[in-house]
Amino acid sequence: MLKPGDTVGILGGGQLARMMALAAAPLGLKCHIFAPEGDNPAFDVSAAHTIAGYEDKAALTAFAASVAVVTYEFENVPASTADVLSALVPVLPAPRALAITQDRLTEKSFIRDLGLAVPDFIAVSSLDELEAALQRIGRPSVLKTRRLGYDGKGQAMIRQDMSAQSAWEAIGQAPAILEAFVPFEREVSVVAARSSSGEVTAYDICENRHAHHILAQTTLPAAVTSTTEAAAKDAARQIAEALGYIGVFAVEFFVASSGANEVLLVNEIAPRVHNSGHWTLGGAETSQFEQHIRAVAGWPLGRPKRLGRIEMENLIGDEVNRWPDLLAEPGVLLELYGKREARPGRKMGHFTRVYR
Amino acid sequence: MLKPGDTVGILGGGQLARMMALAAAPLGLKCHIFAPEGDNPAFDVSAAHTIAGYEDKAALTAFAASVAVVTYEFENVPASTADVLSALVPVLPAPRALAITQDRLTEKSFIRDLGLAVPDFIAVSSLDELEAALQRIGRPSVLKTRRLGYDGKGQAMIRQDMSAQSAWEAIGQAPAILEAFVPFEREVSVVAARSSSGEVTAYDICENRHAHHILAQTTLPAAVTSTTEAAAKDAARQIAEALGYIGVFAVEFFVASSGANEVLLVNEIAPRVHNSGHWTLGGAETSQFEQHIRAVAGWPLGRPKRLGRIEMENLIGDEVNRWPDLLAEPGVLLELYGKREARPGRKMGHFTRVYR
Numbered sequence: 019m020l021k022p023g024d025t026v027g028i029l030g031g032g033q034l035a036r037m038m039a040l041a042a043a044p045l046g047l048k049c050h051i052f053a054p055e056g057d058n059p060a061f062d063v064s065a066a067h068t069i070a071g072y073e074d075k076a077a078l079t080a081f082a083a084s085v086a087v088v089t090y091e092f093e094n095v096p097a098s099t100a101d102v103l104s105a106l107v108p109v110l111p112a113p114r115a116l117a118i119t120q121d122r123l124t125e126k127s128f129i130r131d132l133g134l135a136v137p138d139f140i141a142v143s144s145l146d147e148l149e150a151a152l153q154r155i156g157r158p159s160v161l162k163t164r165r166l167g168y169d170g171k172g173q174a175m176i177r178q179d180m181s182a183q184s185a186w187e188a189i190g191q192a193p194a195i196l197e198a199f200v201p202f203e204r205e206v207s208v209v210a211a212r213s214s215s216g217e218v219t220a221y222d223i224c225e226n227r228h229a230h231h232i233l234a235q236t237t238l239p240a241a242v243t244s245t246t247e248a249a250a251k252d253a254a255r256q257i258a259e260a261l262g263y264i265g266v267f268a269v270e271f272f273v274a275s276s277g278a279n280e281v282l283l284v285n286e287i288a289p290r291v292h293n294s295g296h297w298t299l300g301g302a303e304t305s306q307f308e309q310h311i312r313a314v315a316g317w318p319l320g321r322p323k324r325l326g327r328i329e330m331e332n333l334i335g336d337e338v339n340r341w342p343d344l345l346a347e348p349g350v351l352l353e354l355y356g357k358r359e360a361r362p363g364r365k366m367g368h369f370t371r372v373y374r
Numbered sequence: 375m376l377k378p379g380d381t382v383g384i385l386g387g388g389q390l391a392r393m394m395a396l397a398a399a400p401l402g403l404k405c406h407i408f409a410p411e412g413d414n415p416a417f418d419v420s421a422a423h424t425i426a427g428y429e430d431k432a433a434l435t436a437f438a439a440s441v442a443v444v445t446y447e448f449e450n451v452p453a454s455t456a457d458v459l460s461a462l463v464p465v466l467p468a469p470r471a472l473a474i475t476q477d478r479l480t481e482k483s484f485i486r487d488l489g490l491a492v493p494d495f496i497a498v499s500s501l502d503e504l505e506a507a508l509q510r511i512g513r514p515s516v517l518k519t520r521r522l523g524y525d526g527k528g529q530a531m532i533r534q535d536m537s538a539q540s541a542w543e544a545i546g547q548a549p550a551i552l553e554a555f556v557p558f559e560r561e562v563s564v565v566a567a568r569s570s571s572g573e574v575t576a577y578d579i580c581e582n583r584h585a586h587h588i589l590a591q592t593t594l595p596a597a598v599t600s601t602t603e604a605a606a607k608d609a610a611r612q613i614a615e616a617l618g619y620i621g622v623f624a625v626e627f628f629v630a631s632s633g634a635n636e637v638l639l640v641n642e643i644a645p646r647v648h649n650s651g652h653w654t655l656g657g658a659e660t661s662q663f664e665q666h667i668r669a670v671a672g673w674p675l676g677r678p679k680r681l682g683r684i685e686m687e688n689l690i691g692d693e694v695n696r697w698p699d700l701l702a703e704p705g706v707l708l709e710l711y712g713k714r715e716a717r718p719g720r721k722m723g724h725f726t727r728v729y730r
Contacts, residue, residue, distance in 0.1 A: 022697055022710050036399070043396055043419050044655075046697070046710030046723070063399050065418035299400075303705060318702045325681075325730070341378060341402070346674045349659060354378050354402030367402070374681070 019214075019316035020086050022046025026311065027085030027107070029099070031058025031067065033355035033365060034091035034291050037299065039064045041307035047315065052081045059356035060091075072099040082106035089265060089314045093119050093289050094166055110314040111265040115289040118261070121164045122195050122286070129284045132260055134253050136284050137272070138198040149182045151196040158199040161185045163192045173231070175199070200283055202272035206240050208250045209295035211266045211309045212258040214316045219309075220251040221302060221322045224294045226270075229334075232363060233293045238301075238328040242273055246280045257287060266310035268292030293365070297330035298322075300351040301372045326374040338366035375570075375672035376442050378402025382667065383441030383463070385455070387414025387423065389711035389721060390447035390647050393655065395420045397663035403671065408437045415712035416447075428455040438462035445621060445670045449475050449645050450522055466670040467621040471645040474617070477520045478551050478642070485640045488616055490609050492640050493628070494554040505538045507552040514555040517541045519548045529587070531555070556639055558628035562596050564606045565651035567622045567665045568614040570672045575665075576607040577658060577678045580650045582626075585690075588719060589649045594657075594684040598629055602636045613643060622666035624648030649721070653686035654678075656707040657728045682730040694722035 020026070026042050028035045031053030039049040040063055048065040051058065054072065061067045066084065070077030078099060082088065088109045093116060100113035119125050123141050130136050140151040142161070152159065163172035174180070174188040176196075205228065210220035225240035226233055240247070254269045270285040295306035304312075304320025312319055333340065338360050344352050354367040376382070382398050384391045387409030395405040396419055404421040407414065410428065417423045422440065426433030434455060438444065444465045449472060456469035475481050479497050486492050496507040498517070508515065519528035530536070530544040532552075561584065566576035581596035582589055596603070610625045626641040651662035660668075660676025668675055689696065694716050700708050710723035 022694070023712070023714070040396055040399055040419070043392070043712065044709045045701075046712055048418050048712065062404050062421035063396070063419050312701070317698075321704045323705075338378075342673075345401075345668070348677045349679075353400045356379070356399065356402055356404070358379070 020047065024048070024086040024315075025050050025065070025084060026314065027052060027081055027088040028060065028064075028091060029053070029072070029088065029095055030091035031056070031060040032091060033059060033357075035060035036063055036355060037296075037305075037307045037353070038089070038091065038291065038311060041305055042311045045308070045311060045315070045317075047311065050081065050085050052077070057358050062356055072096050075102055078102045079106065087314050089310070090116075091290055111261075111263050111267070111289050115261050115263055115267070115287075119287050119289050120166075122162055123164050123193075125287060126195065126197075128260070129257070129287070132256050134256065134284050135282065137200050139195045141193075142196050143193045145183060145186045145191075148186050148194075148196060152176065152182055155196055155198050160197045160199055161189055161194050162197060163189050163194050165192070171231075200272040200274055202274050202283075203280075204241065204273045205270065205285070206242060206246075206250060206273055207236075207268050207270045207292065207294040208254040209266065209268045209292055209298070209306055210251070210254040210258060211306075211313050211319055211322075212263045213313050213319050214264050215318075216259075217319055218255045218258050219319045219322050220254055221295060221298060221306070222324045223247045223250050224297070226294050230363070232334060232365070233332055234334070235332070236294045236297055236328070236330040238297065238324060243280055246273060246282055249282050253282070253284060261289075263289070265289070265313045266291045266295070266306050268294055270294075293332065293368075296353070296368050297328045297370050299353060299370065301325055301328045301330070301370050326372040328373075329371045331369055332365055333367040333369065335360050335362045335364055335366065341367075344369050376403065380404070380442040380671075381406050381421070381440060382670065383408060383437055383444040384416065384420075384447060385409070385428070385444065385451055386447035387412070387416040388447060389415060389713075391416035392419055392711060393652075393661075393663045393709070394445070394447065394647065394666060397661055398667045401664070401667055401671070401673075403667065406437065406441050408433070413714050418712055428452050431458055434458045435462065443670050445666070446472075447646055467617075467619050467623070467645050471617050471619055471623070471643075475643050475645050476522075478518055479520050479549075481643060482551065482553075484616070485613070485643070488612050490612065490640050491638065493556050495551045497549075498552050499549045501539060501542045501547075504542050504550075504552060508532065508538055511552055511554050516553045516555055517545055517550050518553060519545050519550050521548070527587075556628040556630055558630050558639075559636075560597065560629045561626065561641070562598060562602075562606060562629055563624050563626045563648065563650040564610040565622065565624045565648055565654070565662055566607070566610040566614060567662075567669050567675055567678075568619045569669050569675050570620050571674070572615075573675055574611045574614055575675045575678050576610055577651060577654060577662070578680045579603045579606050580653070582650050586719070588690060588721070589688055590690070591688070592650045592653055592684070592686040594653065594680060599636055602629060602638055605638050609638070609640060617645075619645070621645075621669045622647050622651070622662050624650055626650075649688065649724075652709070652724050653684045653726045655709060655726065657681055657684045657686070657726050682728045684729075685727045686724055688721055689723040689725065691716050691718045691720055691722065697723075700725050
């Protein structure tokens with residue numbers, strides 16, 4: 019268990035690390051950020067930082083010696099990095115969650131093995147296998163690389179007019195899964211946390227709208243039945259318990275309709291604080307960032323109570339230029355990430371409206 | 375007017391600077407802290423810091439060149455420091471507020487000249503003058519040094535059994551004022567802000583309980599009449615306008631009773647964010663720290679809306695050891711200041727309960 023004055027190590031220097039550092043400070047904790055050269059806005063709010071590659075063993079060793087626990091802001095932490103660190107200092111969430119969620123095949127298999135519904139999927143590692151899988155799953159379907167996909171990267175939607183070959187080339191001929199396309203009504207997520215004592219607490223279910231495969235807007239309450247909400251929270255709890263997870267995580271779902279009923283399918287697990295939980299900064303009694311820090315510090319979780327009806331919008335690329343209007347709008351909670359350059363598709367900030 | 379990416383310079387590296395820096399980050403601003411050697415917990419959450427004395431002209435000049443505006447966390451900024459800086463960069467609140475509030479005599483005279491009620495006071499600069507003043511003001515009365523007093527330092531309560539001479543020695547024979555003791559019912563404060571466009575916005579009036587001359591607890595709503603609340607807010611507005619003030623400030627008042635009526639007397643002005651406004655972190659829609667940053671950045675103010683009934687308590691010295699219980703109590707918002715050593719009388723943190 020950490021105590022005030024201790025240092026939390028964070029892998030990654032982007033906005034998630036930054037918001038974790040901002041949440042760690044009021045709890046009396048310092049942060050040490052480890053990230054490669056680049057635009058690392060988390061450095062601006064942290065007591066210490068190391069600029070080094072994730073494969074730099076000497077730098078990782080020194081980093082581990084300076085912190086009481088290591089956590090991370092992204093799921094693609096190399097296994098070798100996690101191995102070096104976890105031999106020296108607790109790494110939370112434990113690297114097993116990384117290993118499972120870094121590969122869509124092991125992730126989906128893990129979820130299905132828990133008895134939770136997922137879209138049909140088949141592993142494919144060649145054009146021949148893709149063609150065979152297309153025969154079974156049909157079109158439209160989605161080809162996704164097993165590793166390193168996020169925000170729609172490494173994905174190809176295969177409609178009637180796309181050949182297996184062009185899809186295969188579009189994703190770089192990498193090991194992949196072919197997944198049935200779900201004609202969903204809405205996309206929702208549950209952001210939850212599990213503490214070191216096994217306590218699990220979930221925020222209310224979020225409804226998410228994406229644009230160009232990037233989260234654009236999250237609203238609460240989600241327009242789903244209470245049965246669906248309870249099922250989603252229960253799925254999150256099952257996943258956390260099966261992983262022995264410690265920290266905040268998100269589970270993304272598709273909600274489809276089947277006659278009069280809603281059907282809930284797990285899309286993916288994010289073993290970290292999540293964009294669909296950003297509304298909790300000011301919109302919930304405890305933010306997901308504080309919750310994560312509490313969990314990895316070995317402390318009790320905070321109350322996830324939602325404080326009103328919520329609208330959270332991302333500011334992508336040039337949308338950040340809306341800041342003067344947003345600052346002037348009563349009741350808007352603005353969060354800018356301190357990034358130097360507003361490139362297209364880049365998450366520059368977000369804002370939340372809380373209707374109490 | 376600042377824009378995201380700009381840097382705010384802050385004089386002082388304690389908890390007020392730290393909470394300002396934590397509030398500046400979500401607005402996309404960086405902070406550069408200037409403070410002498412010591413325990414400076416604001417360094418841990420800021421992009422840059424300078425360790426130098428407030429009289430170090432070269433360091434001040436380099437600091438000024440690195441920031442878009444300078445503000446401060448304490449009112450005893452030396453006039454020479456403010457002069458060096460304000461020749462180079464905007465210093466907000468403007469140094470005039472410092473000059474007036476650093477000296478209890480000019481401060482009380484300024485307030486009285488606005489037509490606001492203050493306790494009777496007389497300037498004294500010798501034992502003879504003190505004896506004459508005691509004849510006029512009577513006992514009990516309070517002898518206060520004109521400069522450098524805070525948290526009860528530089529004060530002596532003169533009751534029936536204390537000689538003028540021992541009081542005069544107790545405060546170090548420094549230029550002082552003798553002030554009538556006010557048999558107050560309660561101590562209240564108004565935390566307010568004025569923007570560069572002249573907009574003034576006040577938080578609800580706070581009721582404060584002190585122990586050993588240090589703020590122990592703030593509660594809202596204060597048990598005062600709506601007339602008193604309106605008068606206190608109006609006094610704050612008058613003071614801000616008369617000073618041409620930009621930023622957050624607090625006005626402390628005594629509430630005494632006069633028959634069936636409440637009488638409001640101004641005790642002092644703090645030209646900075648204030649301990650009695652700490653509840654606004656999580657207890658108001660916009661915290662006093664964000665409000666101050668908005669004001670000195672030349673931006674519109676946020677909404678000061680209070681979110682419920684409030685109890686804020688300071689953690690003084692060893693009281694910080696309550697942190698495990700406070701972390702475990704549902705709904706408690708804990709704010710620790712990251713100080714290395716819990717000396718007696720030292721403000722180590724605070725916590726707020728918001729009853730919605």
